[in-house]
Amino acid sequence: MTPGERDALAAEYVLGTLDARATAELRGAMETDAALADAVAGWEQRLAPLQLLATPEAPPPDLWARLERTLGGGARRKAWRFPWPAFGLGAGALAAGLAAFIVFRPPPAAPLMTVLLTSRDQPAYLVEAERGTLRLAALNPRGIEAGRVMQLWALPQGATAPTSLGLIPESGRFSVTPQNIRPEPGMLIEISLEPPGGSTTGRPTGPILFIGRLSAAGNS
Amino acid sequence: MSDAAALLLRIAGEDRTALQALYKLQSVRLFGVAMAILRDRDAAADAVHDGFVNVARRAAQFDAERGTxxxxxGSIIRHAALDIARRRGREIPTDDATLGDTPVEAAQLDSITAxxxxxxxxxxxxxxxxxxxxxIVLAFVHGLSHPQIAARLELPLGTVKAWIRRGLLTLRECLA
Incomplete structure (x- = not known):
């Protein structure tokens, strides 16, 4: 195989246009052919930005539990214990059914989530809300203009002005339990660009960079 | 180092809580990647499942020198989804409304420039x-095979194969 042929094959593999047989052969060859593995890695890197063209969508709520069952070991649980997912995307129908039996423990409010999108509909932040706490995580970390900060806001349905939920640290990870409002389906969550220290007017003063609407986790 | 890269390091050290944290951080985006290829929630869930099993086993192979x-x-989930598409004989409706009539408008590509x-x-x-x-976009993003792309773009199969090959070559030179 010439270097040109090898590279063309690697490119078609990464693109996804090889059939099942050629794919299996190539994966086998990559185990021993370092140059081929290198060519594939190069194409993965070149084309990776195209992944952003796919629209984000919440997976089924029970998927993590299924994955844990497959992987086994590690965090093994006793059979009588309900495998509560430790985060918001889980719970779901099974939890709702079980909650009826767990009389000494009030069922948690259904978790909510949204993906904050840019003006070009690109995913920027994942927001989850459960038991009154909002958690924010950057999906595609990016820098912001020097000397500016990002401020998080919530706009309950029917409200005329948003409520500030605080400034977002540079890490992009943020958790807040608002005192005067409660996360609910339909609530708008937005992030604006503000001067250091945040808006002094109680309303966003800079452009809204990212926006999304809370809905029940699992419904997309 | 991004949060995801730090988590991969911990997963390579068999830290199951790190895998869960990574799932929480990335599963919405990755399920979208699988959905774009499979356009079926059950099949896309299978792809994310298979992909994450792979992530758990291969995390040590992640090389920060070779990309994010x-x-x-995303590449692991894509290949898991493509494997499922191949097993189904890629009998996936390509007239799906979510693909749109003109799936690859130039303006849409602006969204990758972050x-x-x-x-x-x-x-x-x-x-x-x-x-x-x-x-190239129909193949990479939507998992279409050469014959599906030929049907969609109303071009002969040989032409599509040659054009994609030439397009990839041109891309490589342009990005070098």
Missing amino acids: AEGWL SEEGARLRACLADLPEKNRQG
Whole structure:
């Protein structure tokens, strides 16, 4: 195989246009052919930005539990214990059914989530809300203009002005339990660009960079 | 180092809580990647499941010198989804409304320019003839096979194969 042929094959593999047989052969060859593995890695890197063209969508709520069952070991649980997912995307129908039996423990409010999108509909932040706490995580970390900060806001349905939920640290990870409002389906969550220290007017003063609407986790 | 890259390091050390944290951080984006290829929630869930099993086993192979953790994860999920599509004989409706009539409008590609790499790829894609560009995006994003792309773009199969091959070659030169 010439270097040109090898590279063309690697490119078609990464693109996804090889059939099942050629794919299996190539994966086998990559185990021993370092140059081929290198060519594939190069194409993965070149084309990776195209992944952003796919629209984000919440997976089924029970998927993590299924994955844990497959992987086994590690965090093994006793059979009588309900495998509560430790985060918001889980719970779901099974939890709702079980909650009826767990009389000494009030069922948690259904978790909510949204993906904050840019003006070009690109995913920027994942927001989850459960038991009154909002958690924010950057999906595609990016820098912001020097000397500016990002401020998080919530706009309950029917409200005329948003409520500030605080400034977002540079890490992009943020958790807040608002005192005067409660996360609910339909609530708008937005992030604006503000001067250091945040808006002094109680309303966003800079452009809204990212926006999304809370809905029940699992419904997309 | 991104959060995802740090988590991959911990997963390589068999830290199951790190896998769960990574799932929480990335599963919405990755399920979207699988949905774009399979257009079926059950099949896309299978792809994310299979992909994450792979992530758990291969996390030590992630090499930060060769791209971002997000890109590496996306590539594993894509290949898991493509494997499922191949097993189904790629009998996936390509007239799906979610693909739209003109799936690869030039303006849509602007959305990949957030990163420096994305901006360069966008510029190089823009230099390709329209149908070469469409073929590449239909294959990569929507998992279409050569015959499906030929049907969709109303071009002979041989032409599509040659154009995609030439398009990839041009991209490589442009990005070098």
